[in-house]
Amino acid sequence: MSPVDVSVALAPADLQAVPKLLEDMTKDLGKLNAEDQEARHEFLLKARTLVQSLETPRETMIKHCWAQAGALAGLQLGVDTGLWKLMAKNGDEPQKVGDLADALGIEKPLLSRMMRHLGAMGYVVEVGEDVYKTNNFSKSLSIPIIGDGYLPMLSGGSCGAMRFPEYARKNNWREPTDAHNTAMHYAYNTKLDFFARQHEIGYGEHFNHHMGGYRQGRLPWMDPSFYPVKERLIEGADSSPDVPFLIDIGGSVGHDVSQFLKMWPDHPGKLVLQDLGVVVNQIKDLDPGIQRMEYDFHAPQPLKGARAYYMHSCLHDWPDSVCLSILGRIKEAMKPGYSKLLINENVIPTEDAWWETTALDMVMLTYFASRERTRTDWENLMEKAGLKIVKIYGGGHGVESLLEIELA
Numbered sequence: 001m002s003p004v005d006v007s008v009a010l011a012p013a014d015l016q017a018v019p020k021l022l023e024d025m026t027k028d029l030g031k032l033n034a035e036d037q038e039a040r041h042e043f044l045l046k047a048r049t050l051v052q053s054l055e056t057p058r059e060t061m062i063k064h065c066w067a068q069a070g071a072l073a074g075l076q077l078g079v080d081t082g083l084w085k086l087m088a089k090n091g092d093e094p095q096k097v098g099d100l101a102d103a104l105g106i107e108k109p110l111l112s113r114m115m116r117h118l119g120a121m122g123y124v125v126e127v128g129e130d131v132y133k134t135n136n137f138s139k140s141l142s143i144p145i146i147g148d149g150y151l152p153m154l155s156g157g158s159c160g161a162m163r164f165p166e167y168a169r170k171n172n173w174r175e176p177t178d179a180h181n182t183a184m185h186y187a188y189n190t191k192l193d194f195f196a197r198q199h200e201i202g203y204g205e206h207f208n209h210h211m212g213g214y215r216q217g218r219l220p221w222m223d224p225s226f227y228p229v230k231e232r233l234i235e236g237a238d239s240s241p242d243v244p245f246l247i248d249i250g251g252s253v254g255h256d257v258s259q260f261l262k263m264w265p266d267h268p269g270k271l272v273l274q275d276l277g278v279v280v281n282q283i284k285d286l287d288p289g290i291q292r293m294e295y296d297f298h299a300p301q302p303l304k305g306a307r308a309y310y311m312h313s314c315l316h317d318w319p320d321s322v323c324l325s326i327l328g329r330i331k332e333a334m335k336p337g338y339s340k341l342l343i344n345e346n347v348i349p350t351e352d353a354w355w356e357t358t359a360l361d362m363v364m365l366t367y368f369a370s371r372e373r374t375r376t377d378w379e380n381l382m383e384k385a386g387l388k389i390v391k392i393y394g395g396g397h398g399v400e401s402l403l404e405i406e407l408a
């Protein structure tokens with residue numbers, strides 16, 4: 001028995017909030033434009049509160065338990081079958097489900113039901129019976145760095161989140177910290193870590209594309225308004241062409257290091273991209289100015305005395321015990337008084353965190369038994385590793401910080 005009467009679940013969650021929200025949004029309408037991210041984010045939060053206020057708790061429950069799971073199934077089916085690419089290629093005209101189904105080899109009733117739900121949820125535009133158009137969202141799913149992530153992150157990982165309560169119960173509701181016994185391992189009955197498993201199930205390249213997608217629209221750390229690259233890295237660096245200048249460890253197919261080369265073409269020394277062999281071998285296009293190297297970050301670092309060892313979204317994938325091994329290999333290679341370790345990751349605030357950051361923390365919890373780290377978490381980790389944080393450069397809402405670190 002609940003102490004709450006069912007009438008609470010059947011009435012709008014907060015109808016009284018609606019007039020004020022609408023009034024505020026109307027008042028701030030002039031601030032809304034595509035360039036001002038902060039103003040747009042403020043609007044989005046208000047719009048979300050507006051929807052949550054208008055919905056009855058029962059409707060929100062149905063949305064979670066039925067609608068969102070079904071929509072994610074349909075969106076993934078569209079990525080997997082090439083539906084979004086075909087619809088984008090066909091253009092903005094209304095498209096018949098029968099023609100799309102024939103072209104893709106999908107049984108028409110299956111595609112018809114999926115499209116009907118995606119239309120009802122607003123992800124495609126329903127023009128008539130079994131006739132749909134794309135909108136900018138479904139059109140964007142045809143872009144590999146936007147669409148491909150649905151397969152590794154949802155089909156390939158999200159069962160860890162869906163079965164998390166079961167896993168947590170079996171582990172007596174302790175916070176998971178064992179990289180070999182995560183909810184992802186439990187849900188998929190696998191011994192492989194997330195990355196090895198993605199490659200085994202054929203989603204390795206999809207995941208690389210997702211790594212190209214999540215960063216879009218964010219200010220990169222190498223922008224002078226974010227981190228003073230010239231003053232902190234270039235000035236004082238060894239200018240011999242063979243000396244490593246910046247090494248991107250776990251750099252995927254080179255998204256960051258390529259951007260660095262574009263923004264700082266006159267950098268001294270060498271730029272190097274390191275990742276597992278399976279990833280490095282998937283690189284299709286890398287500027288010849290960047291050296292690619294197969295490397296497991298638990299093995300001794302072959303390149304000693306670089307100006308900067310750099311890692312983006314790698315340490316958050318692992319609990320502290322594993323990070324200490326990774327950091328140990330970097331520390332051994334650092335030249336005292338010269339080398340820096342740069343970490344591009346979230347420093348999650350202990351209150352008022354941004355939803356993209358809390359969402360990533362849930363990915364870390366349920367796929368990796370790891371976490372987005374607070375400032376104190378980072379300080380403790382670096383202290384244990386024999387390193388010290390010199391300064392944390394902030395990137396704003398939803399943008400990772402840059403931690404500049406030296407030998408302690």
Ligand SMILES: C[S@@+](CC[C@H](N)C(=O)[O-])C[C@H]1O[C@@H](n2cnc3c(N)ncnc32)[C@H](O)[C@@H]1O
Pocket residue numbers: 195211212249250251252253255274275276279295296297298311312313314317
């Ligand atoms: C979350 S991705 C981040 C990729 C890239 N830094 C970015 O932000 O786009 C983590 C990366 O770590 C790599 N990785 C995982 N285990 C590794 C290992 N043992 N040695 C080197 N790289 C590894 C993965 O292949 C993947 O590219």
